[in-house]
Amino acid sequence: TLRLRDWLLDRRADPGGGPAPVASPGAAAARDRDDAGAGAPPSPAHVLAEALRAPVVDIPRPERTADQQAVAMVAAALEYHRREVLPFWWEHFRRVGAPVEDWEHDGEMVVLDPDAVEVLDDWHRPARSWTRRYAALVDVPGSFKLVASDRAVFALWDAPLPPEAQRPAGTDRGYAKTTRIEHIEPVDGRCRVTVVETLPARIDELAAEHRRFPAALSADAGLEGKAMAASIFAIAQRHVGADGALAPHPGLDLLARRRPRLVGGGPLPDGSGDVGAAIVEAVRRLDRSYLAVQGPPGTGKSTTGARAIAELVRGGWKVGVVAQAHRTVEGFLDKVVEQRIDPALVLKRAAGGGDHRGTPATDTDLLAASSAPVDAGGPGVLIGGTAWDFVSDKRVPAGSLDLLVIDEAGQFSVADALAVSRAAPRLLLLGDPQQLSQVSQALHPEPVDVAALSWVADGHETLPPELGYFLGRTYRMRPELTDVVSRLAYDGRLAPDPCTAERSLAGVAPGVRTVLVDHHGNRGSSEEEVAAVLALVDDLVGRAWTDPHDRARPGTRPLEAGDVVVVAPFNAQVNRLAEALAAAGYHDGEGGRGAVAVGTVDRFQGREAPVVIVSMTASSADASSRGAGFLLSRHRLNVAISRAQHTAVLVHAPGIGDFVPPTPEGLVRLGAFLGVSQAGRGR
Incomplete structure (x- = not known):
């Protein structure tokens, strides 16, 4: 599809091919940011990608060998990060020049009324830079996506522009990456947004323009992928031959979906008994290869992984743990420390605003820990971080670790997995491809945007046994709930532990x-x-909840508001639910024990609660604000209902499924949703 698009654009540009497309200012600006733009020589990555692609490009994908497909994947991965960021810049420059009325319906923007801005802290200079804080009540669309964060967002300015603003060609507006959203609070159907604005240090004195406020705030592009791309380039140069031969390498084994290669050969150790011991033995025997472990909800995937890593660290191994988010990494490090590992052996850069039980580290600390040899008979070290830590020679040199663990590998793209695989000769993938995946922004010639575990599973709901281990026993969900989830997402292979049947909620x-x-x-x-959700919470709170296996509060007690999670697909519905629950005394905006937790499903991956209520919101799936594919996603539905220990309540309109999907995939998706809904009728 991508090559067809490029060919069609080339034909339109020919003298005999009709009028060439007229480029918008935003399109021109986005192309200017693309290193492979017109007039620039092809990058080394592009040259290498074309050379690797040439022998396999004309072979249909179903007819390729596993190694040929892996070579095609490497070629596509070489420019993955460049392609991923381009759609953002096209959209960003379109926004800068768009009419204000378009902004009001854009879920990645906040439109500010300058007359309604309240200054909380006027310009002051606590350090090198000028800073101010202000707040405003704003209207947000149903698809609103911006969140409070330490990351900067773009401020969009009307003329006259402040000195720090950049102005794209063809518009009088400009943009500057000088603001961040500190807090978002629902208020009477709107949102109060608190903003922190910080000027670049090079601007020493305030200009008159800085008494004004931006016209809007807009999402940023996220972290750049240059270091990731450089890592993939190095792997392709060193480990992929000109004839397409693949040297032994964990990232390339992953792309080829090879069976894990073990020292001494043979199949994986039997995991039908002590699966944790089998995982440790398999990892120890990995020969420049990978191992996959699929852990459905409540199966103890993180605990099993943490025990295995703790044993390896005690045995002198240097291990890295990487994930998409700092919070995910920190949670995993905490679980390893719980296995009686000295926190001094657990290192992570003090980044991301989070906290963990290990030791905060600098780049120098990470470099020393990953590079230094381990004392004979002494313990190893555990290093946590995001992908950027494990592609940096200033933190973790190539091959310096014994093992790299990718946590939540069902959300970690194949391209990113290849990039970080430089850090160690062994990869351990932990996660669940049946839960939420990483969102790709671009079209790619090969499926390098697919999550690593999804790629290994190759369309199967559960991991093929020759490629790794499936944890098939859940300690979270009651048998009645496990049965629904197992049929929805796990080929019927997920079973409840007997302890789950001992949980009860009086009258429910x-x-x-x-x-x-x-x-x-x-x-x-x-x-x-x-x-309807408010009525359900009213009915549930105060009922007798029994959980003899709750480590914090075993036994019987009244169900509290904090024991209920409410999930909705759209931020507008989340905001309305939060307001209504707060007015009824069930929500405080902070998510404490005494408050109902409300959010989109993304917020709750990894969480559990006695009761989960899912508000589907849209009257008809095909007319929802993000389409039926999003609303009825089996992965999103699986994550939502599998947060529950006892009961999952699905709230929806009777006509939500009254449409005919235009694709076979859509029919399967609709059928799966209706199957879950039907299972809950009359209960």
């Missing part, structure tokens, strides 16, 4: 329960479902 049947709420015309929010 365990499993999935469906509540139909009549409404029409709702796309991104539903007052009818807000009222």
Whole structure:
């Protein structure tokens, strides 16, 4: 598809091919940011990608050998990060020049009314840079995606522009990456947004323009991928031959979906008994290869992995743990420390605003820990970080670790997995391809944007046994709920531990329960479902909840508001639910024990609660604000209902499925959702 697009554009540019497309200012600006743009010589990565692609490009994908497909994947991965960022810049420059009325419906923007801005802290200079804080009440669309964060977002300015703003050609507006959103709070159907603005240090004195406020805030592009691309380039140069031969390498084994290569050969150790011991033995025997472990909800994937890593660190191994988010990494490090590992052996850069039980480290600390030899008979070290830590020679040199663990590898792209595989001769993938995956922004010639575990699973709901281990026993969900989730996402292979049947909620049947709420015309929010959710919480809170295996509070006690999680697909519905629950005294905006937790499903991956309520919001799936594919996603539905220990309540309109999907995949998706809904009828 990508090559066809490029060919068509080339034909339109020919003298006989009709008029060439007229480039917008935003398109021109985005092309200017692309190193492979017109007039620039091809990059070394592009040259290498074309050389690797040439022998396999004309072979249909189903007819390629595993090694040929792996070579095609390496070629595509070489320019993956460049392609991923281009759609953002096209959209960013379109936004800068777009009419204000377009901004009001853009979920990645906040439109500010200068007359309604409240200055909280006027310009002051606490360090080298001038800073101010202000807040404003704003309207947000149902697809609103911006969140409070330490990361900067773009401020968009109308003329006259302040000195730090950049102005794209063809527009009087400009943009500057000088603001961040400190806090977002729902207020009467709107949002109060608190903003921190910081000027670059090079601007010594305030200009008159800085008494004004931006016209809008807009999402940023995220971290650049140059270091990731450089790592992939080095791997391709050193380990892929001109004839397409693949040298033994964990990242290349992953791309070729080879069976894990073990010292001494043979199959993986039997995991039917002590799967943790089998994983440790398999990892120890890996010969420049990878091992995959799939852990469905509640199966103890992180605990199993942490025990294995703790044993290896005690045995003198240098291990790295990488994930998409700092919080994920820090949670895994904490679990390893719980296995009685000295926190001084657990290092992570003090980044991301999080905290963990290990030791905060500088780049120098990481470099020393990863590079220094381990004392004979002494313990090793555990280093946590995001992908950028494990592609940096200033932190973790290539091949300096014994093992790299990719946590939540169901959300970690194949391209990123290849990039970080430089750090160690062994890879351990932990996660679940049936939960939320990494979101790709671009089209790629090969599926290098697919999550690493999804690539290994190759369309199977559960991991093929020759490639790794499937953890098939959940300690979270009641048997009635496990049965629904197992049929939805795990080929019926997920089973409940007997201890789950000992949980009970007085007067409430365990499993999935469906509540139909009549409404029409709702796309991104539903007052009818807000009222239904509030009634459910009213009915549930105070009932007798029994969990003899709760480590913090075993036994029977009244169900509290903090024991209920409410999930909605759209931020507009989340905001309305939060307001209604707060007004009823069930939500405090902080997510404490005494408050109902409300959010999109992304917020709750890895969490659990006695009861989960899912508000589907839209009156009809095909008319929802993000389409039926998003609303009825099996992965999102799986994550939502599998947070529950006892009961998952599905709230939706009777007509949500009254449409005919245009694709076979859409029919399967609709059928899966209706199957879950039907399982909860009459309960």
